[in-house]
Amino acid sequence: MPAAGSPSVLRPISAGVVSGLVGFTGPFVVVLAGLAAVGANPEQASSGLLAVSVLMGLSCVLLSLWTRLPISIAWSTPGAALLVATGPAEGGWPAAVGAFLITGALIVLTGLVPQLGALISRIPTPLAQAMLAGILLQLCLGPITGLAANPFEVAPVVLVWLAALRFLPRWASPLAFVAAAVVIAIHVAVSGAPIDAQALAPRLEFTAPAFTLSGLVSIALPLYLVTMASQNVPGVAVMRGLGYEVPWRRSMLVTGVGTMIGAPAGGHAINLAAISAALAAGPDAGEDRSRRWIASVTTGAVYVTLGIASAAFGVLVSLAPVGVIAAVAGLALIGTLITSLQATLAEPADLVPAAVCFITAASGIAIGGISAAFWALIFGLAVRWVLRIGRGGS
Incomplete structure (x- = not known):
């Protein structure tokens, strides 16, 4: 065991x-905005941020120590962006909490039933990413609309970025974010x-869940699909590209149970990291691949520490x-939008279905009280099916 001060550590x-x-300081504002959009008051949103921060940190530590x-x-983060675009479901914040619980249960079920994971992987990547890109578009307009509404205080943030x-x-x-804090x-x-x-002290605000059809269809199912298609499945692929095979069942069980534990406190979902996974698993974490798990444990400790300050971030x-x-x-979210758009346009045969999916998600319309994200995937799959009739496509 190398000494604590050795380069290998x-x-x-x-x-x-x-x-x-990097994983916390930018995207946390999206989490707060998403929770507020589905009905959380400021105290409940701060509680949700605390819950997901601590749970994802503990999950990092647990899985890294367990698997080395x-x-x-x-x-x-895509799930939080989805919440911003969705808005409150029938039943308000308790219905959202119920939807978070269902999302966690579905993630657990995915780990226990291999066929469910296989079914999720069969969703065409261009359509899943087009849905995400449509959701992100409205949020990525924030710098532009902000410059138009308040140029003197938004411009420094954009220029620093x-x-x-x-x-x-x-x-x-x-x-x-640092520039925004100064502003x-x-x-x-x-x-x-x-x-x-007193508002700066960390605290958990528990809410009894309510289970509604609107919460299930508008929040739980889209949140589950977005989390799986844009986080968990790509997260496995990123790690595989770095030479690591993620234990699927254990990862889904830990993140699914963690999501369920955090739901009553307002946490929406935790999952495998995708793009940021390379920060702890790549060459920057040292030449000794067998010791890179230390980086993930450290990441978890940072998340827990920052999570404890969630109330202060909420006040800010x-x-x-x-x-x-x-x-x-x-x-x-611009980087995530770019990645989603690249995947959306990757398959020429799916350009039209992906465009339909993107446009529907970006429209933000709710039909029958069901969010645009759900309809985006339905319409995209329907167009894809029609265009492939008689062509032998799947």
């Missing part, structure tokens, strides 16, 4: 710290807005001037 620890900071693999767990993207691309989103601090100092010191967001937080969220 320091490199994975430093990689884990970077992974945790650099498995990274994250909250479902752009400069960081040029010179420190990995830190672009975190530095945009908010100046705004509070100038406006004299009061800050409730609540004090933000118009457009600033929407800009930070949009900038944080």
Whole structure:
């Protein structure tokens, strides 16, 4: 066992710290916005952020120690974006909590029933990614609409992001958040807005779940599909590309149970990390591949530490001037939007169904109280089926 200060330990620890900071500081505003969109008040949204942060951190530690693999767990950022686009279901916040519980149960079921995982993997990637891209589009407009509504306070955030993207691309989103925090601090100092010191203390707000058909169809099923198709399945592929085979059943059981535990406190979903998985499992975590699991354990510790400060982050967001937080969220999601659009256009035979899926999801319409994300996938699959009749396609 190398000494704590040896390079073989320091490199994975430093990689884990970077992974945790990058994974939290940009996307957390999307999580807060998503929970608020489906009916959470500020205290419940902060509670949800605390729940998912601590649970994904503990899951990182558990799976990495259990498997000795650099498995990274994250909250479902695409799922949070979906919640923003969906809005409240019939039954309000309790119905959303019930939907989060169902989502966790479905993830557990996916780990226990291999056929369910195989069925999810049969959803055409261009359609799943087109649905996600349509959901993300509205959020990624945040920097533009923010500049139009409040140019003097949004422009510094965008300029810092752009400069960081040029010179420190990995830190672009975190530095945009730092810029936003400075803008908010100046705004509070100038406006004299009061800050409730008691609101800064971390706390959990539990809500009894309600199970409604609207919550199931509008939130639970789309959240499950988005989490599986844009996080868990790609997360396995990313790790495989780095030479690691993720234990599917154990990962689904840990993240599914974690999602169910966090749901009553407002947590929406945790899952395998996809894009950020390479930060803890790649070469930056050291040449010794057998010790890169230390990076994931460190990432988990960072998530738990930042999660404890979730109430303070929630207060910071609540004090933000118009457009600033929407800009930070949009900038944080641009990379995910690019990845989704690339996958959407990857299969020429599926361009029309994917376009239908993208347009429907981007429209934000709800038919019969059911969110656009659900209809996007249904319409896209229907068009794909019609276009393949008699051609021997699946």
